[in-house]
Amino acid sequence: MLGLVQAKRELSAAKIAVEAGLAHRTLLNRLRELKTPVLDELTQEHKDNRVFWCLFQREQLLENPTLFHDVAFSDEVRFNLHGGKIECWYLKEENRHDKDLQVAVATRIKGGIMLWGAITACGPVALFRVDGRIDSGAYEEVLFERLLPYLEKHGRDLVFQQDKCPVHTSRRMGVDMAV
Structure with missing residues (x-):
């Protein structure tokens, strides 16, 4: 059925x-x-680790209030018109991780927007709309069109923070960021 x-x-x-x-x-x-599950739910250990990290950073900031003044935090996100990437329906006795029950939502409904943004102690750098998927070329374009002009305008050296997304750690980005 x-x-x-x-x-x-x-x-x-x-x-x-x-x-x-x-x-x-x-x-x-x-x-x-039928039920729609929450996939990859955070465990109590994940939640505890996040709280510990926040408390540790708070202590560091109390000791050194200028700790993050030289850091630029950045990330990208995709907002989809249809919600998440996977929709999974299962009966009570079925395994919610069964691939046969998972339907890729993106194959049915198109539409969404990819944004990149960064923030520093001076304020937000900018939001930048990325057309299509973000690969190392698009990521490089974002950094050189948005982040570098911001750094030149504010005349300061910053530590650039990013997560370990494959786009951020690609060979191409390693060569470009070494400049």
Whole structure:
């Protein structure tokens, strides 16, 4: 039944019930048993580690209030019109991590926006819209078009913070950032 519902997403529940040979109410009752899981939920250990990190940074800032004055924090994010990347429906007794139950949402609905931004002790650097996916070329363009002019304008050297995303640590970026 789940396969039929996923394959016929454009059909109404009444039409799917007819195809499945079920009463409309029976189909609705079965679908109500389906659940959408929260994938990769944070464990208590993850939460505790984040709290510990924040408390440690707070102590460091109390000892040295200018600790982050020379740091530029940056990241990129994609906002999708349809929510997350994966939608997963499963029955109570089924495994929510079963790949057969996961449907890539992006294959059904297109649309979204990718943004890059950075912030320093002086304030926000800028928000920059990235067209399409961000690869090392697009990331390099963002840094050279937005971050470097900001650094030149404010005339200061900053430590550039970024996460370990493969785009940030690519061979191309290693060569370009060494300049």
